[in-house]
Amino acid sequence: MLERARHILSPSARSDVPPFMVMDVIVAATRVEAAGHHVVHMEVGQPAAPAPRTAIDAARRALDGPLRYTEALGIGSLRARIARHYGETYNVDLDPARVIVTTGSSAGFILAFLSMFEPGDRVGIANPGYPPYRHILKALGCEPVLIETGDATRWAMTPESVLALHRKTPLAGLLVASPANPTGTMMRPEALADLIRATGEAGIRFISDEIYHGLDYAFPAETALRISDQALVINSFSKYFCMTGWRVGWIVAPEPLARPIERLQGNLAISVPTLSQIAAEAAFNGRDEMDGVKHGYEVNRRILIEGLPKAGLETFLPVDGAFYLYANIARFSDDSCDFARRMLEQAHVAATPGVDFDPIDGRHYLRFCYAQSQADMHEAVKRIGAWLHRQ
Numbered sequence: 001m002l003e004r005a006r007h008i009l010s011p012s013a014r015s016d017v018p019p020f021m022v023m024d025v026i027v028a029a030t031r032v033e034a035a036g037h038h039v040v041h042m043e044v045g046q047p048a049a050p051a052p053r054t055a056i057d058a059a060r061r062a063l064d065g066p067l068r069y070t071e072a073l074g075i076g077s078l079r080a081r082i083a084r085h086y087g088e089t090y091n092v093d094l095d096p097a098r099v100i101v102t103t104g105s106s107a108g109f110i111l112a113f114l115s116m117f118e119p120g121d122r123v124g125i126a127n128p129g130y131p132p133y134r135h136i137l138k139a140l141g142c143e144p145v146l147i148e149t150g151d152a153t154r155w156a157m158t159p160e161s162v163l164a165l166h167r168k169t170p171l172a173g174l175l176v177a178s179p180a181n182p183t184g185t186m187m188r189p190e191a192l193a194d195l196i197r198a199t200g201e202a203g204i205r206f207i208s209d210e211i212y213h214g215l216d217y218a219f220p221a222e223t224a225l226r227i228s229d230q231a232l233v234i235n236s237f238s239k240y241f242c243m244t245g246w247r248v249g250w251i252v253a254p255e256p257l258a259r260p261i262e263r264l265q266g267n268l269a270i271s272v273p274t275l276s277q278i279a280a281e282a283a284f285n286g287r288d289e290m291d292g293v294k295h296g297y298e299v300n301r302r303i304l305i306e307g308l309p310k311a312g313l314e315t316f317l318p319v320d321g322a323f324y325l326y327a328n329i330a331r332f333s334d335d336s337c338d339f340a341r342r343m344l345e346q347a348h349v350a351a352t353p354g355v356d357f358d359p360i361d362g363r364h365y366l367r368f369c370y371a372q373s374q375a376d377m378h379e380a381v382k383r384i385g386a387w388l389h390r391q
Ligand SMILES: Cc1ncc(COP(=O)(O)O)c(C=O)c1O
Pocket: 045, 103, 104, 105, 106, 107, 130, 177, 180, 181, 209, 211, 235, 236, 237, 238, 244, 247, 248, 249
């Protein structure tokens, strides 16, 4: 009897995905703060600034009206506005019929994977990379295949590395992010184009996570849509538009996938929160405000690029975009969890250990998020320098 109860209550094997380790850092930082210390928070990958004023005002006005379900694909005028954004930003003519509004890009991944892959399909992702890629694929019964990146290829996957794997055991898909998390590194437009063409010729489906577009400093980010109309693009209002908690994003799907995704979304969620969709459409009118926020990140980035080497962290990946700097700590430690814990407890600077993003070499890296104030950046550099000096 007891045995049967245990069986009924036991979770499925596919729900056994690892937690996000950054959550542990947040709890530890809260403990340090409760003990009376000021912590510089560089662990969480989200903007400190609020949503654009235009978005907040539109949401306030909408609260007085009925907030009903919307079409499964999203509010028509928002989908049209997103399509117009591709014309304005990338000079790409996009049919709004291909745009699907999603509950953050996180729900976009679920819809994309369900519409593109069968259980057991192998999907290539870069290592290091954003952990939920692996975990969502696994929960859906697909097999994430880590593809190592390194200095020689500017931390990007290449046609050679992908096709070599594909020849051994075929890949059904490849997922690329540029700018990437945790590295903040971007693919050069030619490198992205080469990869998309090579995967297309090999019959590998291509997904481009463009959530950090708009936050590019080294060179302009390229959209996969300019290269192929067979790529599926995922984006979000979370990062450039500072709307993480509003949970709204979008997919641009190849035309044959739009209807299957509509059916999936209708069944899985009915529609995306209406208030957030209304705010998202108005967010496009707040670009000047958001460009000001972006400028703040650029200043922060410069403070870290110049300050961290003097503080003792000389080696980091190309700091091209998003708001991350991925620093090598191998000179000091073989255990990024222990290093991050000591840096938090002794220097009161919180960062995320690389093992969250890279099961192979993450013990040698820390991710710093620079989406906070300039004063915080100066303070972090000062504290890290003094702390490393004492090691
Ligand atoms: C690379 C990347 N993709 C997707 C997401 C998910 O963001 P959201 O669901 O808020 O759009 C994140 C969040 O940090 C991310 O870093």
